[in-house]
Amino acid sequence: MRHGRLSPAVLRKYGFIASFLAVPLILYGYFVVAQYIQAFQISLTNSRGISPNFKYVGLENFTGLFDNDVFWAAVRHHGLILLAMPLATIAIALFFSFLLNLGGGQKNGRMAGVPGSGFYKVVFFFPQVLAVAIVGVLFQAILRPDGSGVINSALHAVGVDPVGWLVEPNLALWTIIGVMVWQAVGFYVVLFSAGMSSIPKDVFEAAALDGAGRFTLFFRITLPLLWDTLQVGWVYLGIAAFDGFALVQVLSVDRGGPDNATTVLPLEIWRTAFTYSKYGVASAWGVALFFMTLTFAVLTLRVTRRERIEF
Amino acid sequence: MASIVLSNVDKIYAGGVKAVNGLNLEIKDGEFMVLVGPSGCGKSTALRMIAGLEDISGGEISIGDRVVNHLPPKDRDIAMVFQNYALYPHMTVEENLAFGLKLRKMPKSEIQKRVQEAARMLGLEQYLKRKPAALSGGQRQRVAMGRAIVREPQAFLMDEPLSNLDAKLRVSMRASLNQLHERLGVTTVYVTHDQVEAMTLGDRVCVLRDGLLQQVDTPQNLFDSPVNLFVAGFMGSPSMNFAYAELTRDAGGAAVVFAGYKLPVPDSTFAEKPGLDRYIGKKIILGIRPSDFEDSVAANGNAAGWVRIPVRANVTEELGSEINVLFTIDAPPVEHKDTVAAQNDGDEEETTLPLTGDKSLWTARVNARSHVRPGQNIELVVDTHNLHFFDVDSGLSIGHEANIGR
Numbered sequence: 001m002r003h004g005r006l007s008p009a010v011l012r013k014y015g016f017i018a019s020f021l022a023v024p025l026i027l028y029g030y031f032v033v034a035q036y037i038q039a040f041q042i043s044l045t046n047s048r049g050i051s052p053n054f055k056y057v058g059l060e061n062f063t064g065l066f067d068n069d070v071f072w073a074a075v076r077h078h079g080l081i082l083l084a085m086p087l088a089t090i091a092i093a094l095f096f097s098f099l100l101n102l103g104g105g106q107k108n109g110r111m112a113g114v115p116g117s118g119f120y121k122v123v124f125f126f127p128q129v130l131a132v133a134i135v136g137v138l139f140q141a142i143l144r145p146d147g148s149g150v151i152n153s154a155l156h157a158v159g160v161d162p163v164g165w166l167v168e169p170n171l172a173l174w175t176i177i178g179v180m181v182w183q184a185v186g187f188y189v190v191l192f193s194a195g196m197s198s199i200p201k202d203v204f205e206a207a208a209l210d211g212a213g214r215f216t217l218f219f220r221i222t223l224p225l226l227w228d229t230l231q232v233g234w235v236y237l238g239i240a241a242f243d244g245f246a247l248v249q250v251l252s253v254d255r256g257g258p259d260n261a262t263t264v265l266p267l268e269i270w271r272t273a274f275t276y277s278k279y280g281v282a283s284a285w286g287v288a289l290f291f292m293t294l295t296f297a298v299l300t301l302r303v304t305r306r307e308r309i310e311f
Numbered sequence: 312m313a314s315i316v317l318s319n320v321d322k323i324y325a326g327g328v329k330a331v332n333g334l335n336l337e338i339k340d341g342e343f344m345v346l347v348g349p350s351g352c353g354k355s356t357a358l359r360m361i362a363g364l365e366d367i368s369g370g371e372i373s374i375g376d377r378v379v380n381h382l383p384p385k386d387r388d389i390a391m392v393f394q395n396y397a398l399y400p401h402m403t404v405e406e407n408l409a410f411g412l413k414l415r416k417m418p419k420s421e422i423q424k425r426v427q428e429a430a431r432m433l434g435l436e437q438y439l440k441r442k443p444a445a446l447s448g449g450q451r452q453r454v455a456m457g458r459a460i461v462r463e464p465q466a467f468l469m470d471e472p473l474s475n476l477d478a479k480l481r482v483s484m485r486a487s488l489n490q491l492h493e494r495l496g497v498t499t500v501y502v503t504h505d506q507v508e509a510m511t512l513g514d515r516v517c518v519l520r521d522g523l524l525q526q527v528d529t530p531q532n533l534f535d536s537p538v539n540l541f542v543a544g545f546m547g548s549p550s551m552n553f554a555y556a557e558l559t560r561d562a563g564g565a566a567v568v569f570a571g572y573k574l575p576v577p578d579s580t581f582a583e584k585p586g587l588d589r590y591i592g593k594k595i596i597l598g599i600r601p602s603d604f605e606d607s608v609a610a611n612g613n614a615a616g617w618v619r620i621p622v623r624a625n626v627t628e629e630l631g632s633e634i635n636v637l638f639t640i641d642a643p644p645v646e647h648k649d650t651v652a653a654q655n656d657g658d659e660e661e662t663t664l665p666l667t668g669d670k671s672l673w674t675a676r677v678n679a680r681s682h683v684r685p686g687q688n689i690e691l692v693v694d695t696h697n698l699h700f701f702d703v704d705s706g707l708s709i710g711h712e713a714n715i716g717r
Contacts (some may be wrong), residue, residue, distance in 0.1 A: 202397035205364050210411035211385040211456075220410075224401040 043283035049273065054280070061284035071285065074265045075243065078242055078292070081177055081264075086237035088181045090230065093188030096124060098218055100189065101196045102204065121193070125186040132183070136250025139179050140166075143251075166253055169261035176251060176262055180244065188233050195229035196222060231304045240301055245270065249258045266291045313375030313465040313498060314340045321369035322356050322522070330356040332522040333370070338466075343492050343499045345513035347506060351543070353522035354502045355470055361500060362468050363389050370568050373463055378478070388460035394471040396451045396456075398443040399627060404430075405439040408457050424462075429457040432491075447481045456491070466498040473508065485511055506546050518542050535697075540596065540649035540706040541701060549601045549635060551699065552673040553645040556597035558590050558700070567597050567698065569640035570671075571707070572620050574695050584710020587700060595709065596645055598699030601635065604675030606683065607690040617692040624683050625672075634677050636689070639670040649706040 043061055047054040065071050100113040114120075127135065142150040143165040152162040153154055165175045207221050223230075234252070245266035249255055255271070256263030265285060273282035315338040318631035322331040331353040338344040346354040359365040363373055363384035368667050372379055375391075379387050387671055406425060426669045430436045433453040443451055452472060459467050471487075473481045489512060503509055509516045510530040518525040518533065518541075526538040530546075543551045558576070565576040581587050607619050615690035628635040675691050683689050700709040707714045 198395065200395065202393045202395055203399060205384075206391070206393060206397040206458075207399070207410075208364070209362060209384045209389070209391050210462075211414040213385075216414060221399065227401075 011081075011221060038285045039286050039290075040286075042279055043287045045280045047279040047283075048277050049279035050277065057280065061281050062288075064281065065138055065284060065288060070260055070263065070268055071265075073260045073287075074268050075292075076262055077262065078170050081244060082238060082241040082296070084174075084177050085139070085180050085184070085241050086234055088177075089184045089188055089237055090233055091235070092181065093185050093192055094223075094226075096120075096185070097192035097196060098187045098222060100124075101193055102217065102222065103214065121189070124189045127183045128186040130183075131298065132246040133250050135179065139251055143175060160189055166251065166262075167258055169258050170251060172258060172262045176244070176247060179247060180240075181253065183247075184237065184240070188237075191233055192226060192229060195226045195286050199225045225303075230299075235297060236298050238296050239293055242266075242289060242296070265292075312574065314338060314342075315368065315466055315498060315500065316373045317357070317361070318372075319370035320357070320360060320367060320372060322353065322365065322714055323368040326717055329522050331360070334519075334522075334524055336517060336524065336527065338498060338500060341496045343501065343512060343514045343542060345501045345503060345509040346519060347503055347509035347545075347584070348519035348525075350504055351521075352519040354504075354519050356522075358391075358468050358470055358502045360502055361387075361466075362389060363387050377618075388465045390462045390464040390466075390470040391470065391561055392452075392455045392459050392472045394474055394484065396443070396455045396475075398454055400443055403440050403442055404435060404446070404454050404457075407454055408461050411458065411462050423635075425461045425463070426457075429460045432460065432494075433457050436682060448476050449484065452476060452484065456488075460495070464497070465498065469499065469501045471503055472501075474503070474505070481508075488512060493516055503510075507539065507548060508705070510546070516546075518545060520545075523543045534600075536711055537699070538707065538708055538711050540598075540647050540701050540708075543598050543701070543708070544650045547600060547602075549674040551598045551600050552671070552703075553647075553650055554597050554640060554642045554671055554673075555645060555703070556595055558587075558593060558595055560591045567595070567700075569597055570640040572619050573639070574620075574693060574698065576698065579696065580698065581672040585715065587710045590700070590702075590709060594703050596701040596703055596706075598701060599673075599693060600699075601674040603694040603697045604636075604677060604691045606677040606681035607692045608681065618695055619690050619692050621688060621690050622673075622675075623688050624685055627683055628686050629679070631679065633679050634681055634683060636677055636681075636683055636691075637677045638673055638675065640673055642671050643669050644671040647703075647706050662712055690697065 044056055046057045046060075046284050059209040079270075100117040102113045103117075117233065130138075131191065144152065145162060145167045147153055147156050147162050149162070149165070151165070156162065166172050203221065203225070203297040204217065207217055212220065244264045245264055248262055248267050249270075252262040256267050266289070269282045269285045269289070272278050272285060315336075317334050317336045320331055320334040321329065323329050334353075334357060336344075336357075346357060348354050351419060353482045356365060360367050361374070363379065363382060367380050373391065374387055399410060402410065408429060409422050412425065415675060427436075428440075430439055433456060435450070435453055438446060438450060438454075443454065446454065452475075455472065473484050476484060485508060492512075501508075501512060503512075510533075513530055515527055516530050516533055517527040520541055526533060526542050533542060533546050537546060538549075540553070544553070554569045556567040559566050559568055563575070564578070565581065566573050605617070622636075622638040622640070624636045624638050626637040628637070677683065677691070681689070701707065703711055
């Protein structure tokens with residue numbers, strides 16, 4: 001089998017593997033890789049996306065980026081989202097999943113969640129089921145700046161003036177981050193719950209005998225043993241932080257406003273390409289976004305990498 | 312150190328299943344108590360109730376002078392060793408050992424001292440910086456043991472700690488456990504389904520079945536005078552031979568008659584087992600330990616009270632120092648619920664093939680000098696001083712002190 005000739009057995013083996021790989025690889029190659037390569041190509045041209053005639057302009061589109069205030073605003077927003085959104089989501093999801101799975105302490109010999117945790121699990125997962133556009137529309141009603149918004153009318157009842165959640169330039173981005181967190185938490189509760197249930201129960205029992213209270217149990221046992229799952233969650237959320245297109249598009253004033261206070265790169269790419277019809281420039285933005293996401297993913301995997309925990 | 316007392320302890324699971332039923336047990340200060348029984352007999356549940364990992368449905372458990380029913384596990388001052396070790400996978404051996412002490416806010420120097428001491432005692436010194444994943448099963452088990460030792464608790468609770476180890480390691484760990492207990496003298500409750508472990512480790516052994524206490528005694532007493540058919544069948548390997556027999560008495564003295572054999576019953580037996588004479592002329596279940604047989608040739612010139620019976624060896628198992636001779640006797644197998652329970656899941660072995668038809672398969676353990684071969688006819692001698700008699704209906708041992716008046 002190892003003498004390099006293609007014996008029938010070898011052919012059969014690799015033919016079997018190839019038959020599984022062929023379709024996804026072709027689809028991926030054509031619809032993902034080829035498009036990226038084309039985007040790299042277009043980013044070097046002055047294409048307007050309408051006529052097939054365009055000129056190569058070198059790195060002009062990229063140098064233009066550095067002088068563009070909107071680009072830098074969007075990058076700054078991504079930075080803020082990247083800092084706040086994963087952190088808040090993971091913290092809240094961890095807290096909930098700990099309560100749901102272990103917070104109730106010992107019950108009939110096994111660790112249990114707080115009473116009613118089966119019900120809460122379903123409730124927490126609801127936002128994940130809704131399409132992002134629907135979430136956007138829902139929150140438009142909730143966040144209306146006048147007294148008839150759900151939150152503002154509640155605030156009014158306790159005597160607080162209406163808050164312009166989405167119209168205050170200093171507040172709008174944070175409001176949108178809040179909605180992102182609201183939508184993401186459910187999924188990560190489920191993810192972390194699965195992670196927690198894969199930790200052997202007798203480890204928790206041993207810790208309880210060793211004198212660990214709920215606090216110690218969480219920080220000294222659960223969290224370190226959940227590290228791998230946490231890392232996965234962090235990468236997912238970080239990559240999601242470079243998106244935010246749909247929510248900003250539906251929810252924000254003026255699509256990225258007020259005054260570009262909430263705009264994100266995908267939204268600007270979309271606008272540059274389809275509103276201003278500057279395909280070359282839009283592709284350059286896209287290439288920039290590609291490298292940002294890639295850098296983030298590689299950095300995260302590098303930083304969080306450590307010895308795998310074996311049970 | 313302290314004694315542990317269970318009085319009328321119940322454990323009822325949702326659905327009404329009684330895992331532990333009115334358990335009364337006193338474990339003395341410094342004693343090594345083994346809870347043994349087939350799977351599902353409630354032994355682990357009882358242990359976990361002592362640890363505080365299970366609620367107590369009824370009754371009272373006290374450790375030392377304190378009733379601990381409502382104390383959380385960490386306040387009971389006990390340490391537990393789990394079957395699957397339950398080491399913290401993200402901590403080194405050293406951190407594993409020190410974890411419980413750190414949580415109890417012990418000074419660093421004291422922690423260091425205790426960890427070093429336990430590591431030396433268990434031969435773990437060179438592994439202190441390793442994670443559990445880099446240790447073998449036996450080493451992990453020693454770490455689990457060490458985690459209990461450093462705490463210097465009132466009592467050790469061990470839940471089948473050796474059952475994940477391979478056979479050879481289990482034997483050596485058993486010896487180490489024995490030494491450890493000698494040395495530390497800490498009250499220990501040990502759960503196992505392996506009757507050999509129970510016999511070799513326990514100061515006293517408590518046999519449980521279906522949540523009910525069957526008998527608590529020293530291993531030798533359990534072996535010599537089991538309280539009922541279940542204990543008789545469960546303790547001892549190979550297990551006791553049973554047959555329906557009739558107790559008779561004529562001019563020549565008392566005798567048991569079964570399958571064409573007639574074994575005289577010495578007068579001393581009637582003295583030891585009060586109430587046995589009331590069964591004369593009635594059916595009983597006779598029990599004979601395999602070790603109470605011997606090859607008549609090898610046992611040439613043995614003492615009085617040994618009776619010869621001719622048998623045909625079907626199978627012989629040569630163990631080197633002795634031979635197990637399996638032979639059939641012409642009597643239907645004893646199908647009492649107790650013997651079935653003791654056979655079925657005693658050691659998680661498969662039940663024997665029904666090759667013997669309507670005959671009972673008996674085992675005799677004879678000296679290796681016998682050189683008996685399968686198919687040979689041999690003459691066995693039986694020590695009639697050690698016959699066991701059980702009531703056909705209740706399965707209780709006739710004349711056992713615990714059964715008088717029952």
